[in-house]
Amino acid sequence: MNKLLFLLYFVSSFSFAEINLYSFKSESQKELFEELTYEIGCPLCAGSNVSGSSAPIALDIKEFIYKEIVNGKTKSEIKDQVAGKFGDEVLFAPPRNLSTLLLYFFPLVLVFFSLFFLIKVRNK
């Protein structure tokens, strides 16, 4: 699922050039940087990730992500740190907890309700 989302980000955004500003020791660190900058949103510009934004704060967050990757932090640690400063709303995939339960299950509920009524009406 995450891989699919990740691919979608590639389709929707074509700003790769700036990745070259940062140099990494390994390919996996570089991949982690790409994933995180695609999955973390810019707190000032709604709907845009930090990878696709040139707002000063987006650049700061990118710099922060870079430093933490070089320091050996994991993906979830870095996400927690950024969300701990700017809030869960900067994460494009919000954490799965009680307050976001509705967010994840609502589409399913909607489908079930629609199907239920569709069948009811058609059986009439």
Add this chain to the structure above:
Amino acid sequence: MKKIYLIALPLAFVGLISAFFIWNLNYETRDTPIVSDIPDFKLTDLNGRKIDQSVFEADEYKLINVWATWCINCKLEHGFLMSLKNENFNIIGLNYKDNLEKANKWLVQFGNPYKKNIFDQKGELGFELGVAGAPETYLVNKQNKILYKHVGIINEDVWIQKFIPFINE
């Protein structure tokens, strides 16, 4: 009889969703302080003197106001900050990603509402506090806890509705 049920239930369902969306529209997520403690820091003030987190320890309540000379909205809220100062409410300025000379010139030209000013040229302390831009205003208590964070211009309405309830608590 059954027909009514088939119309009423989807209607109630849509109503419920609408209510939920409207409720969420009014829910101000960005104003809830995510960072609750002032982090330790070592920076300088606008006169080049050393300044750290102990600057917040003096008063029961004080504000951190994030400002910069490049920030147009900071000019708009400046008048209200001056009136807070005249009521002896202490405001610590966080001069954010600014130019030292321009910042000092601004304070001479328009007046200085700040008790102290932290010069955060690179936005390091700002980043730790979760500052996304300017202006932002934080209400801080004596224990260096952030009680409330306001994103955007502060004026009398915002002050009375958002800040005063915390101070009177």
